[in-house]
Amino acid sequence: MANMKIKAKEKDGVVGVKAMFTSLMADKEEAEKKKIASEFITQIVAKNNGNVVFEVTTSGFMAENPLFKFSYKGKAGDKLEITTTDNGGKTETETEVVK
Amino acid sequence: MKIKLILLFSILAFVLSMPFIFNKSVTITDPHKLDADDNFIINEWVEPRESAAPDWNYNLKPVKVSDRVWCFFGTLEMPTKENAGDMSNSCYIKGDDSWIAWDSGPSYNFAKQAYAAMSKIANLPVKTVIVSHEHDDHWLGNNYYKQVHGAEIIGTPSINVNYHKGDQTRMVKTLYQDAIRGTELVPVDKSFKETTKFTVSGVNLEYVHVGYAHSEDDWFLYLPDDKVVLVADVVMNGRVTSNRDGIVIGQIEALKAIKSRDWNHLVPGHGFVTDKTAADESIQYFDLTKKRVLQAVEDGVKADDITKTVTLEEFRDKDLYYTLSAQNVFRAYEELEMYSGDDDEK
Numbered sequence: 001m002a003n004m005k006i007k008a009k010e011k012d013g014v015v016g017v018k019a020m021f022t023s024l025m026a027d028k029e030e031a032e033k034k035k036i037a038s039e040f041i042t043q044i045v046a047k048n049n050g051n052v053v054f055e056v057t058t059s060g061f062m063a064e065n066p067l068f069k070f071s072y073k074g075k076a077g078d079k080l081e082i083t084t085t086d087n088g089g090k091t092e093t094e095t096e097v098v099k
Numbered sequence: 100m101k102i103k104l105i106l107l108f109s110i111l112a113f114v115l116s117m118p119f120i121f122n123k124s125v126t127i128t129d130p131h132k133l134d135a136d137d138n139f140i141i142n143e144w145v146e147p148r149e150s151a152a153p154d155w156n157y158n159l160k161p162v163k164v165s166d167r168v169w170c171f172f173g174t175l176e177m178p179t180k181e182n183a184g185d186m187s188n189s190c191y192i193k194g195d196d197s198w199i200a201w202d203s204g205p206s207y208n209f210a211k212q213a214y215a216a217m218s219k220i221a222n223l224p225v226k227t228v229i230v231s232h233e234h235d236d237h238w239l240g241n242n243y244y245k246q247v248h249g250a251e252i253i254g255t256p257s258i259n260v261n262y263h264k265g266d267q268t269r270m271v272k273t274l275y276q277d278a279i280r281g282t283e284l285v286p287v288d289k290s291f292k293e294t295t296k297f298t299v300s301g302v303n304l305e306y307v308h309v310g311y312a313h314s315e316d317d318w319f320l321y322l323p324d325d326k327v328v329l330v331a332d333v334v335m336n337g338r339v340t341s342n343r344d345g346i347v348i349g350q351i352e353a354l355k356a357i358k359s360r361d362w363n364h365l366v367p368g369h370g371f372v373t374d375k376t377a378a379d380e381s382i383q384y385f386d387l388t389k390k391r392v393l394q395a396v397e398d399g400v401k402a403d404d405i406t407k408t409v410t411l412e413e414f415r416d417k418d419l420y421y422t423l424s425a426q427n428v429f430r431a432y433e434e435l436e437m438y439s440g441d442d443d444e445k
Binding site: 005007016018020067 | 399436437439
């Protein structure tokens with residue numbers, strides 16, 4: 001199962017992106033309480049045709065399965081690539097063509 | 100002088116409001132009332148009540164749906180003290196040597212009085228109870244059939260996972276003691292993983308699994324020889340559904356499974372219409388919800404505004420519209436915001 005869902009749509013030269021990531025976003029404290037393994041995304045990078053358009057550092061303070069919305073200047077047909085890195089260093093990448 | 104007086108009154112008002120502004124007097128005496136994140140559990144424990152009043156009289160009258168199916172139809176309301184939980188539909192199927200109960204209602208007393216009414220039609224025991232889903236207006240009468248008739252309870256495994264003896268469900272907290280007394284949460288005896296055909300007391304049944312639709316795990320019962328389908332809360336008519344635990348896409352798939360069967364009578368979980376048109380209202384409700392919420396997402400409507408944008412005017416005159424429709428739409432937005440057509444194939 002993919003760990004993220006991406007929707008990217010261009011309107012008037014601006015690409016609106018919605019991306020949802022599957023993660024418990026459980027930091028150490030929460031993981032201890034719930035007796036689960038700590039798991040959260042630490043970094044999200046979005047590249048449009050290879051150029052970084054969005055980058056954010058995150059931690060367990062965010063809600064489970066976080067939903068991000070951002071926009072940048074681009075056009076339909078561009079290739080959007082989003083990469084996440086979790087606290088264990090594991091990375092996941094998904095690509096979506098801008099509609 | 101005037102300024103001094105205003106200043107004095109302001110200081111006085113501030114001092115008087117101090118206990119309310121900086122109220123740190125909450126003492127946690129019962130740590131079990133906190134959840135894993137140290138938040139107060141909103142639905143707190145309700146102390147058991149005692150009452151010497153006679154048992155609530157549900158005044159139940161069975162309605163014959165087909166040659167061997169009778170049903171009790173509840174009001175189109177939320178569970179209240181006034182309706183004593185009699186707001187869902189439950190049915191009896193007449194077998195060769197026993198009754199089969201489909202959903203057992205909101206309480207022990209309801210089940211007891213339902214059986215008393217049915218035993219006037221045929222004095223047979225209830226040997227099998229089949230449950231549609233885990234919501235407590237549909238199965239809290241199980242312990243009557245278990246304790247008095249020794250019935251086998253067939254139902255969703257989620258009941259055994261999510262409910263345990265002594266738990267206080269919504270119904271237990273809501274009803275008067277004279278209605279809920281005697282009710283105990285009993286586990287399901289037998290569960291299936293997928294759609295199963297079996298025969299009970301000479302009646303051929305198909306117990307159809309529709310999965311995550313109105314609740315976490317929904318099932319309906321098809322009687323192929325009688326061309327009757329008992330669908331519980333996947334279908335409602337005359338009122339707006341409650342999708343608080345359900346998903347729009349699952350509901351649409353479940354309604355397709357119901358439509359694919361050959362039936363003349365359909366008994367909904369809530370509502371009085373049982374003819375060929377019984378499911379139409381639910382089909383329209385979920386189709387419109389999906390279509391309009393997806394359009395709103397496409398148009399960039401934000402979550403805060405979705406209930407103003409998608410109002411489902413066609414259902415404004417239905418019961419519980421003002422109580423439930425906005426929350427259904429909001430939940431549908433959460434579900435469908437990242438929806439793509441590919442999700443249907445999963």
